[in-house]
Amino acid sequence: MxxxxxxxxxxxxxxxxxxxxxxxxxxxxxxxxxxxxxxxxxxxxxxxxxxxxxxxxxxxxxxxxxxxxxxxxxxxxxxxxLDGDRNEILRWLFWDGQKGSGQQGALRFLMNFVPEEKRPAEAIKWLSGRVMTALGVLDRHLEGRNWVTGDAPTLADLACCGYLYYPEPWGFDRKALPHIDRWLDRIAALPGxxxxxxxxxxxxxxxx
Amino acid sequence: MxxxxxxxxxxxxxxxxxxxxxxxxxxxxxxxxxxxxxxxxxxxxxxxxxxxxxxxxxxxxxxxxxxxxxxxxxxxxxxxxLDGDRNEILRWLFWDGQKGSGQQGALRFLMNFVPEEKRPAEAIKWLSGRVMTALGVLDRHLEGRNWVTGDAPTLADLACCGYLYYPEPWGFDRKALPHIDRWLDRIAALPGxxxxxxxxxxxxxxxx
Missing domain, CATH: 3.40.30.10 (Glutaredoxin)
Structure with a gap:
């Protein structure tokens, strides 16, 4: 089916x-x-x-x-x-919902899909600060790691990358976050x- | 231990x-x-x-x-x-992280714990809109229900109520959300x- x-x-x-x-x-x-x-x-x-x-x-x-x-x-x-520690995977899924994709999606929407004259500049500034702080947490976590949890790609990777391949600008600069940058390349190299x-x-x- | x-x-x-x-x-x-x-x-x-x-x-x-x-x-x-449908419980846990407690906590912080002269009014307005929309979803869901999922209190209830008993003002008005209001009373009546x-x-x- x-x-x-x-x-x-x-x-x-x-x-x-x-x-x-x-x-x-x-x-x-x-x-x-x-x-x-x-x-x-x-x-x-x-x-x-x-x-x-x-x-x-x-x-x-x-x-x-x-x-x-x-x-x-x-x-x-x-x-x-789901290889490895289930609690670790779940922890990054919940983190992504609140601090990762959950915030990135709103920021990208405000900065790209709201008509320019209606964009709330101060809300964008506030949300950007939160989004970038959270991306810093992920980047530091990925230092010395290939995957978000354990030795193999898991749902944690496939969650936390949700908004990170889009071309629309929302302040995310892969090159400024080198561990995220290389990790996104690793995910993009997975078959399929x-x-x-x-x-x-x-x-x-x-x-x- | x-x-x-x-x-x-x-x-x-x-x-x-x-x-x-x-x-x-x-x-x-x-x-x-x-x-x-x-x-x-x-x-x-x-x-x-x-x-x-x-x-x-x-x-x-x-x-x-x-x-x-x-x-x-x-x-x-x-x-x-954890009684009942595990997927339903998980769905409300994830919803709460992104749209419920995850946003309410930020809004309450901005409106109460940031010094008054530093509060970002437009960000508060934008976030309030999102928070109230989400609370409307929860209130409509609770119409005709005693608990968020199934016939007994579950983690879904104990997640979605996370910020709803605090006295500090952040725009949440229990009386304007009658199904949430009565549900909060039911949770508060649980032993312990x-x-x-x-x-x-x-x-x-x-x-x-």
Whole structure:
């Protein structure tokens, strides 16, 4: 049975789930959510996910939301990307939700997808400070490590990289964070890796 | 063996872990972190948690960070607060980290613990919008339900309430969110429940 993922290319949270499925060789197909025209807040979508968020994963009778929950389901079903200390993996998944992808996605949105005249400069400044502090934590953690936890790529890697391959500018400079930079190269070298805009439908050029 | 929780009363994230232990009858004791004098960013603390965050849980050789990871450990060890659909519980834990406690804590900090002349008004406005939208999701979810997931209190309840008992004003009005209001009363009626300032050392009056 082919799983469906409600998603859109611009969503790093959806990418976390899609990338996990792609690298695990999961049987799945994307279903585009027209986020930029409010589809994720429509009554139809809220009936699937009351949180009004993508991604949503549907496999037969099973519906899952929250990117990390989908990642855990795929990993448990395939036996992949859970090597090592489960608590360490979970700790980085929760960190990513609050301090990593969770904040990066909002910052990138404000700096790229809100009309320029409506961008809240002070909110962007405040959020940037938080995002960069958190990226510093990740960069220091990756010093001397190949992967976020243990000796093999796990869900922790596939979560924390969620927004870090996008080309839109939001202040993230790979070269200034050398351990993150090399770690992103390692993830991108995994068999089956794809860029978010190649893995899911929808990207900014559709709206240009 | 008594577990130690590095925590401080003002932290709703620490409260999530402390409340779970209190209600589960866990053998634990708090260790105060002097957050407001930078203790969580000290070299000593970073050696325990490189993320520079409380809470940190230490039980013999086991050190755990991230409130939800601590909650899961306590729940699994005691067999409590995990009734029902595990994916549903996890989904609300992740939601709380990103959209619930994760944002509420930042907003309450900006509105109460940053000196008045330094408060970033536009950032507060932007964040308030996000926080209130998310609380609306939780309030609608709780309509017709006693607990966040299933028929019994679970970790999902003990996570999502993390910042909702504090007296400091951050725009949260219980009476305007009637389903949350009644749910908070139900949690507070559980045997062993305590207010965060009664469960952990440290509260704003210490610094008055």
């Amino acid at each position: 082919t799983a469906k993922l409600y998603c859109f290319g611009e969503s790093g949270n959806a990418y976390k789930a899609a990338l996990t499925m792609a690298l695990a060789g999961y049987d799945w197909a994307p279903l585009w959510v027209d986020f930029f025209h409010g589809a994720s807040r429509s009554a139809d979508f809220l009936a699937i996910n009351e949180m009004g968020e993508a991604p949503v994963f549907v496999e037969g009778d099973l519906t899952l939301t929250q990117s990390c929950v989908i990642q855990l389901h795929v990993a448990e079903k395939t036996g992949k990307f 890796w794809k860029h978010p805009y190649d893995l899911m439908p929808g990207n900014p050029s559709d709206r240009a | 008594t577990a130690k929780l590095y925590c401080f009363g003002e932290s709703g994230n620490a409260y999530k872990a402390a409340l779970t232990m209190a209600l589960a009858g866990y053998d634990w004791a708090p260790l105060w972190v002097d957050f407001f004098h930078g203790a969580s960013r000290s070299a000593d603390f970073l050696a325990i948690n490189e993320m520079g965050e409380a809470p940190v849980f230490v039980e013999g050789d086991l050190t755990l960070t991230q409130s939800c990871v601590i909650q899961l450990h306590v729940a699994e060890k005691t067999g409590k607060f 429940w305590k207010h965060p300032y009664d469960l952990m050392p440290g509260n704003p009056s210490d610094r008055a």
